[in-house]
Amino acid sequence: MLNNNLRTLCVILHYGSENLTNECIKSLINNKFTNIDVVVSDNDPSQSYKLPDNLVANIDIIKTGGNVGFAKGNNIGVNNFLRDVHDSILILSNDTILTKNSLNLLKKTLFSKNNIGVVGPCIPYYDNPDKIWSCGGKINFLKLNINGSDKTDDLPYETDYLPGAAFLCRSDIWRKIGGFNEDYFLAYEEAEFSLEIKKRGLKVIVDPRCIVLHHVGMSKVRSSKYFYNEIRNRITFSKYIYGTKIGLTYSIIITLLYSLKAPYLKSIKQRFLLWIKAIHDELKRTKVTSKVLNLIEDEFKD
Numbered sequence: 001m002l003n004n005n006l007r008t009l010c011v012i013l014h015y016g017s018e019n020l021t022n023e024c025i026k027s028l029i030n031n032k033f034t035n036i037d038v039v040v041s042d043n044d045p046s047q048s049y050k051l052p053d054n055l056v057a058n059i060d061i062i063k064t065g066g067n068v069g070f071a072k073g074n075n076i077g078v079n080n081f082l083r084d085v086h087d088s089i090l091i092l093s094n095d096t097i098l099t100k101n102s103l104n105l106l107k108k109t110l111f112s113k114n115n116i117g118v119v120g121p122c123i124p125y126y127d128n129p130d131k132i133w134s135c136g137g138k139i140n141f142l143k144l145n146i147n148g149s150d151k152t153d154d155l156p157y158e159t160d161y162l163p164g165a166a167f168l169c170r171s172d173i174w175r176k177i178g179g180f181n182e183d184y185f186l187a188y189e190e191a192e193f194s195l196e197i198k199k200r201g202l203k204v205i206v207d208p209r210c211i212v213l214h215h216v217g218m219s220k221v222r223s224s225k226y227f228y229n230e231i232r233n234r235i236t237f238s239k240y241i242y243g244t245k246i247g248l249t250y251s252i253i254i255t256l257l258y259s260l261k262a263p264y265l266k267s268i269k270q271r272f273l274l275w276i277k278a279i280h281d282e283l284k285r286t287k288v289t290s291k292v293l294n295l296i297e298d299e300f301k302d
Helices: 018-030 070-081 102-110 171-177 189-199 224-242 244-261 268-283 290-299
Strands: 007-014 036-042 059-063 086-093 096-098 116-124 132-134 137-140 145-148 166-170 203-214
Touching (some): 007 070, 018 036, 018 096, 070 086, 102 116, 137 189, 224 244
Parallel strands (some): 007 036, 036 059
Antiparallel strands (some): 086 166, 116 132, 116 166
16 A cells, blocks of 8 residues: 655656757756656767756666667666665656656556556657556567557556556565566567566556556667667567577467568668577577677668
């Protein structure tokens, strides 16, 4: 049950626009939620984020060392600042804006029942708030893909997974799981995290009464490195679901079919060569890093 003496740890993953990060922080302050400790995990390659003078807030900043990926960047923030006084962890991408009272609603829902492990908001597009980007997410276990759901309802409901752009989870569950799986560089880590919560007999919930707006364009760029990253993600996810050997074999087939029909990158040849590169690197156990992705971008120009 909700204990008003305990606090929430919020980690905002900074990457790219400092203005977006500052706007995200302002929206958090405007929620007037007092029992919260905020950390900005600076995951931008420049490692130069500073709070502006006009933003009066007691906020910690931790440097990740560069772009270490979504999973590791968040883990660094949480694991360095999580204390016994924290009963919950709020994960926010810096391109999100919390609307009025959304954090209070999230926390009330999270602790309304003992069998809820994580709760997320309904996330409309910032530029078009009437259009839903995600109200929870769907997992297609056969195709090894994940997508945001546009389902809406009046009351909280269960979902397959919660996008990492915004969610609130119990801190004891985070500790048991160990945070995000850092084998993922960007995306799919939130899907595995949600499944880990369900493995422990807890529910993954969307509360559509909570609204967090999302500057989707900041995380929807499609290029060679994102295509390569998606292939590697599906392989990792398949191995998690089906086991290492079966998962690897199955994902090779599924990602080959995907590479031939993917809706972005114009050249089928380019997609096929990227698929070969991804399989080769997976077999060599080459970890996906920002350096690897930048080399992919240079080698496979669209």
